[in-house]
Amino acid sequence: MADPSAGSVRSQCPYCGVGCGLELLPPAQPGQAVKRDAEGNPIWTARGDRQHPSSQGQVCIKGATVGETLDRGRLRDPLYRATLDQEFQPVSWDQALELLEERIRCTLAGKGPQAIAMYGSGQFHTEDYYLAQKLLKGALGTNNFDANSRLCMSSAVAGYTRSLGSDGPPCCYEDLDHCSVAFLIGTNTAECHPVLFQRLLKRKKRNPKDVTVVVVDPRATDTTKAADHHLAIKPGSDLALLHGIAHLVIAAGGVDADFIEEATEGLADFAQLIAAATPARTAEICGIREQQLREVATLWAQRDRILSLWSMGVNQRREGTAVVCGLINLHLLTGQIGQPGAGPFSLTGQPNAMGGREAGGLAHLLPGYRLVANAEHRAEVEAAWGFDPGAIAPAPGLAAWQQVEAMERGELDLWWVAATNPLVSMPNLERLKRALANCPMVVVSDAYADTETAHYAHLLLPASQWSEKAGAMTNSERRVTYCPAYRPRHGQSRPDWEMFAELGRRLGFERQFSYGSAAEVYAEFAALTAGRVCDVSGLSHGLLEEHGPQQWPFPQGSAPSSGSKRLYGDARFSTPSGRARFVADAVQGLAEPPCAIYPLVLTVGRYLGQWHTMTRTANVARLQNMHPEPVLEIHPEDAHRFGVVDGALAAVSSRRGSVTAKVAVSDRIRPGSVFLPMHWGFSQDNACEANVLMHEEACPISQQPELKAAAVVVAPAVSLLKPLEQTAGRLQRLRRLLTQDRTSEKAASRL
Numbered sequence: 001m002a003d004p005s006a007g008s009v010r011s012q013c014p015y016c017g018v019g020c021g022l023e024l025l026p027p028a029q030p031g032q033a034v035k036r037d038a039e040g041n042p043i044w045t046a047r048g049d050r051q052h053p054s055s056q057g058q059v060c061i062k063g064a065t066v067g068e069t070l071d072r073g074r075l076r077d078p079l080y081r082a083t084l085d086q087e088f089q090p091v092s093w094d095q096a097l098e099l100l101e102e103r104i105r106c107t108l109a110g111k112g113p114q115a116i117a118m119y120g121s122g123q124f125h126t127e128d129y130y131l132a133q134k135l136l137k138g139a140l141g142t143n144n145f146d147a148n149s150r151l152c153m154s155s156a157v158a159g160y161t162r163s164l165g166s167d168g169p170p171c172c173y174e175d176l177d178h179c180s181v182a183f184l185i186g187t188n189t190a191e192c193h194p195v196l197f198q199r200l201l202k203r204k205k206r207n208p209k210d211v212t213v214v215v216v217d218p219r220a221t222d223t224t225k226a227a228d229h230h231l232a233i234k235p236g237s238d239l240a241l242l243h244g245i246a247h248l249v250i251a252a253g254g255v256d257a258d259f260i261e262e263a264t265e266g267l268a269d270f271a272q273l274i275a276a277a278t279p280a281r282t283a284e285i286c287g288i289r290e291q292q293l294r295e296v297a298t299l300w301a302q303r304d305r306i307l308s309l310w311s312m313g314v315n316q317r318r319e320g321t322a323v324v325c326g327l328i329n330l331h332l333l334t335g336q337i338g339q340p341g342a343g344p345f346s347l348t349g350q351p352n353a354m355g356g357r358e359a360g361g362l363a364h365l366l367p368g369y370r371l372v373a374n375a376e377h378r379a380e381v382e383a384a385w386g387f388d389p390g391a392i393a394p395a396p397g398l399a400a401w402q403q404v405e406a407m408e409r410g411e412l413d414l415w416w417v418a419a420t421n422p423l424v425s426m427p428n429l430e431r432l433k434r435a436l437a438n439c440p441m442v443v444v445s446d447a448y449a450d451t452e453t454a455h456y457a458h459l460l461l462p463a464s465q466w467s468e469k470a471g472a473m474t475n476s477e478r479r480v481t482y483c484p485a486y487r488p489r490h491g492q493s494r495p496d497w498e499m500f501a502e503l504g505r506r507l508g509f510e511r512q513f514s515y516g517s518a519a520e521v522y523a524e525f526a527a528l529t530a531g532r533v534c535d536v537s538g539l540s541h542g543l544l545e546e547h548g549p550q551q552w553p554f555p556q557g558s559a560p561s562s563g564s565k566r567l568y569g570d571a572r573f574s575t576p577s578g579r580a581r582f583v584a585d586a587v588q589g590l591a592e593p594p595c596a597i598y599p600l601v602l603t604v605g606r607y608l609g610q611w612h613t614m615t616r617t618a619n620v621a622r623l624q625n626m627h628p629e630p631v632l633e634i635h636p637e638d639a640h641r642f643g644v645v646d647g648a649l650a651a652v653s654s655r656r657g658s659v660t661a662k663v664a665v666s667d668r669i670r671p672g673s674v675f676l677p678m679h680w681g682f683s684q685d686n687a688c689e690a691n692v693l694m695h696e697e698a699c700p701i702s703q704q705p706e707l708k709a710a711a712v713v714v715a716p717a718v719s720l721l722k723p724l725e726q727t728a729g730r731l732q733r734l735r736r737l738l739t740q741d742r743t744s745e746k747a748a749s750r751l
């Protein structure tokens with residue numbers, strides 16, 4: 001019998017940061033009809049790759065259906081309009097790049113490089129990220145490159161750096177098999193990192209006593225179903241909780257004195273700070289019973305092999321960095337780091353958020369975990385890139401929301417948005433929309449046509465996406481996977497890195513931007529990481545293709561599969577003294593606490609079957625059927641108090657605006673809190689622009705906005721409030737835009 005997997009290819013799933021291995025089978029399988037999506041496009045079938053060490057053949061519903069998302073609704077040609085009230089017209093790539101080049105030259109000669117900014121994405125491949133850095137930070141002389149990772153991982157980056165001296169998650173997925181306590185804080189792992197959650201759940205089901213699961217989340221979620229202890233704390237009280245646990249660990253003598261003595265500094269200040277974090281006070285601030293707190297603190301004091309996992313419930317806070325450091329403090333106090341089953345493990349959100357950090361993908365970073373503010377680092381990168389000394393500006397560039405504020409003040413001439421959809425995902429959306437009106441040129445490179453951000457663009461550049469371009473991605477456990485181009489590029493689309501390289505050449509940097517392939521780009525990046533914490537100088541596309549995914553550090557000359565599972569096994573950290581630091585931050589709480597007018601705390605998160613702004617997942621019937629609409633979760637007491645009824649509509653209002661959504665009354669959420677999903681932007685049927693309600697106040701250290709909490713009020717509504725953008729004019733324009741693409745005619749007719 002013919003091998004059913006003949007001609008299959010291996011890659012990393014392009015959705016979440018678990019980074020599962022996928023095996024992709026061509027549309028035509030021996031003896032079977034060609035598989036097609038609802039519009040007749042041939043589709044590749046995805047299944048778990050058994051050879052991938054991170055996921056060992058497992059896959060969730062998003063990964064399994066990714067093949068159905070790759071053709072529908074795609075942007076096919078470059079499109080341009082001089083002003084937002086005009087219709088888009090197709091232009092050639094040559095014209096599109098000339099427009100960009102002209103704008104850049106004109107801005108450089110006028111306002112200078114600071115008037116140019118790019119907002120990129122953890123969904124870039126590493127090669128895209130790397131060349132975006134080189135173009136903006138090296139060639140143009142502006143550090144105004146930031147990414148949606150600012151909304152996602154920047155508190156983790158800042159927290160690791162403050163506590164351990166460098167970014168870099170020290171753990172690996174195998175730790176889920178070894179830990180005696182899994183401490184899940186601010187993560188709905190079951191829905192957002194499903195394959196990791198299943199790995200833990202399987203172990204728990206096999207032998208419930210083998211691992212104790214603690215979940216800290218104001219809501220009961222699918223994740224809390226596995227919990228031995230669910231601490232449903234008040235939103236934003238995590239730091240108080242962590243300090244309270246530390247207080248009890250010290251009181252119980254549960255500290256690892258040898259580890260503290262040999263490997264840490266700063267305990268005295270920290271111990272002094274948390275002396276006031278008594279159990280009674282902590283339980284009150286967190287809104288939990290003292291007994292619950294004591295039980296969980298006893299685990300920290302007594303158990304070995306404690307693994308903590310966290311994501312957005314921690315990072316997306318005005319005190320996000322402080323909470324990350326507060327969690328690392330507990331690991332330092334108990335010596336739970338660098339050993340099997342132990343350590344502070346941030347689960348990255350996007351498939352290549354990690355690669356982005358390695359490639360310098362935030363406004364204060366340079367490739368190889370280097371810092372813009374460090375003169376030596378700048379000189380190393382300038383020399384490697386072949387730019388004059390001083391080419392890289394010495395100050396960090398504008399972080400994501402600072403770019404918006406700069407537009408508001410009329411200081412940006414060009415805002416280039418690539419592989420992210422900020423008109424859904426950024427906070428304070430109405431303010432963002434107003435700011436955009438002040439920017440003379442907004443460029444959007446996206447794989448799909450009907451993104452909300454496209455409505456605010458002058459120039460749309462069609463991007464080839466995962467499966468159409470070769471590149472590397474790094475998952476949460478520092479494992480790099482080669483992702484081959486196995487399908488033809490859609491329409492006239494081009495990989496992001498190719499756009500950046502061609503623009504670099506057009507701007508006169510022929511030598512710096514001439515590459516024959518993505519493999520050459522990767523080779524240059526990899527060489528630049530030699531000797532750094534995230535050393536991948538021994539990796540290449542060729543090695544990854546031949547030997548499969550590899551974990552870093554992987555210095556030049558390393559043998560395949562010799563990458564380190566864990567960092568800091570020797571208890572030497574990346575600080576100048578080699579010691580990890582206790583960080584003593586006082587508790588602040590929410591930036592916008594509830595008040596008499598807005599008495600509820602809204603939190604915004606995710607559903608298992610939807611991915612962010614739904615440009616891909618809305619195309620899959622199975623996923624749409626799982627989550628046909630956005631739903632407001634509210635506790636029965638609050639529903640009664642505000643007069644809203646299960647299944648009816650409610651208006652949710654904050655200081656910044658209102659949205660409507662269907663109500664689900666549920667005692668799974670804490671009284672005083674309500675929940676909305678982030679997914680439904682204004683161009684979706686059932687639009688519910690949750691981020692209209694959210695504020696932009698951010699952690700002062702990481703600049704990550706508090707996207708997990710805003711003060712709101714809820715009231716019954718009689719009809720769905722349609723976002724302003726859903727007017728006939730805009731929809732008609734979008735319909736034309738979509739029909740540029742033959743395969744999307746049906747999508748357009750749905751509008």
Ligand SMILES: Nc1nc2c(c(=O)[nH]1)N[C@H]1C(S)=C(S)[C@@H](COP(=O)(O)OP(=O)(O)OC[C@H]3O[C@@H](n4cnc5c(=O)[nH]c(N)nc54)[C@H](O)[C@@H]3O)O[C@H]1N2
Pocket residue numbers: 016017152185186187188189191192193216217218219221234235236237238310311312313314348349350603604605606607608609610611612708
């Ligand atoms: N299905 C799916 N999976 C995804 C994504 C997706 O869009 N869809 N996106 C990926 C990306 S980029 C990311 S960043 C991750 C995000 O992954 P997660 O962080 O797990 O997901 P969220 O739903 O944003 O938020 C997690 C939880 O934080 C809780 N929370 C809210 N406020 C607080 C608080 O004050 N304290 C605590 N302790 N918890 C709080 C919420 O109730 C929620 O259950 O998911 C990744 N995986």
Ligand SMILES: Nc1nc2c(c(=O)[nH]1)N[C@H]1C(S)=C(S)[C@@H](COP(=O)(O)OP(=O)(O)OC[C@H]3O[C@@H](n4cnc5c(=O)[nH]c(N)nc54)[C@H](O)[C@@H]3O)O[C@H]1N2
Pocket residue numbers: 121123124148149151152153312316349350418419420421422424425426427445446447448451463464465466496604605606611612613614615616678690691694707708
């Ligand atoms: N209130 C609230 N807001 C949030 C969050 C939250 O929890 N609460 N989460 C935040 C977080 S953690 C994140 S990560 C963001 C996510 O928010 P976004 O980044 O805005 O979400 P996506 O829908 O993933 O956007 C990715 C875009 O890139 C396009 N794309 C896909 N592949 C490619 C490619 O190869 N090249 C190019 N050029 N384009 C491509 C897709 O079509 C899509 O338009 O949202 C943030 N916003």
Ligand code: SF4
Pocket residue numbers: 013014015016017018019020055058059060061062063064192193194195196
């Ligand atoms: S768990 Fe994440 S990486 Fe794995 S298949 Fe699902 S979406 Fe893809």
Ligand SMILES: [Mo]
Pocket residue numbers: 151152153349350
């Ligand atoms: Mo994210």
